[in-house]
Amino acid sequence: MADAALSSPANRAAPAKARVQNVQAPLWRNGLFVLPFLVVFVALLVVPLVWGIWLSLHKADAFSSGRFVGFANYVRLYNDKIFWQAIGNTFYFVLLTVPALAVIGLMLALALNSRTRTAAVLRTVFFASSVLSVTIVTLIWRIVFVPGFGLLATVYGWFGAAPPAFLSDPDLVMIAIAIATIWWCIGLPMMLFLSALQQIPGDIYEAAALDNANRWRTFRYITLPSIKRTFVLVVVIQIVLQFQLFGQAKLMTNGGPNNVSKPMVLYIYEAAFTKWDLGLGAAASEVLFVLILIAAMVQFLVSRRKGESA
Structure with a gap:
């Protein structure tokens, strides 16, 4: 009688249901591993973004959020010639640095993509500048x-020529900041390209050598398609980073002469922490966020379409 009760359909279904519940239960508990990341993400990214949007709609200073003014801060930005100049300076700087960082980083990676001791030392030398502080x-x-006693002035003096006034000439000051930035940031693109190049199977190059393919054809039809995604990644990362130019312009020229080297982040800093107009600074930061997002997405979509058409 007891055996019949144990073997009834209801008793057999109960353990099966329990097993199903036990299988599904850990899936909910796995969410606890994601919870710390979500807390940090919301606290450090989502909340500041929402707070910045809210602040940009108020007449705020360092002591109070002030009153709600709607889009008045954005209208002030639209009518500010210095703000438009800062936007132009930032785009000009991005055009100077991002292509150079991508191309020079790829060239260095191609040149140092070997297992020799000399290549390892040179990789360390070129990457060493990336660990330095902006100061x-x-x-x-x-x-x-x-001017006068700098290294460039000394070299020009050997030939009896006057050096260009890089830090005071309006036509050269952004180029000087771009040169310093490229020297500082070249290590990351180089290492990303090196990592991508080392993932390409050597059998492909051996097959190309058997077909008597020269270096240019090998680079064009094998290397470039293989590192296409890394190239897009490098460009997008550098666009995001170089749009945030601040330290170099602040410490080398302080935005001068005549604001020709003032980027958007320096404009935001001066508006928010020099003039204590936090609402205007928040509005400018939201404009910068939108510009970075648009530039990065356009570059990503263009590169993706080219890859699909190829």
């Missing part, structure tokens, strides 16, 4: 560009 980088390049 040290600007100090080094101010010594190079300073």
Whole structure:
């Protein structure tokens, strides 16, 4: 009788249901591993973004959020010639640095993609500048560009010529900041390209050599398609980073002469922490966020379409 009760359909279904519940239960508990990341993400990214949007709609200072003014801060930005100049300076700087970082980083990676000791030492040398702080980088390049007794002035003096006034000439000051930035940031693109190049199977190059393919054809039809995604990644990362130019311009020129080297982040800093107009600074930061997002997405979509058409 007891055996019949144990073997009834209801008793057999109960353990099966329990097993199903036990299988599904850990899936909910796995969410606990994601919870710390979500807390940090919301606290450090989502909340500041929402707070910045809210602040940009208020007449705020360092002591109070002030009153709600709607889009008045954005209208003030639209009518501010210095703000438009800062936007132009930022785009000009991005055009100077991002292509150079991508191309030079790829060239260095191609040149140092070997397992020799010399290549390892040179990789370390080129990457070493990336670990320096912006203060040290600007100090080094101010010594190079300073007129009269700087390194560049000394080299020009050997030939009896006057050096260009990189830090005071409106046509050259952004180029000087771009040179310092490229020297500082070249390590990351180089290492990303090196990592991508080392993932390409050597059998493909051996097959190309058997077909008597020269270096240019090998680079064009094998290397470039293989590192296409890494190239897009490098460009997008550098667009995001270089749009945030601040330290180099602040320490090398302080935005001068006549605001020709003032980027958007320096404009935001001066509006929010020099003039204590937090609402205007928040509005400018939201405009910068939108510009970075648009530039990165356009670059990603264009590169993706080219890859699909190829």
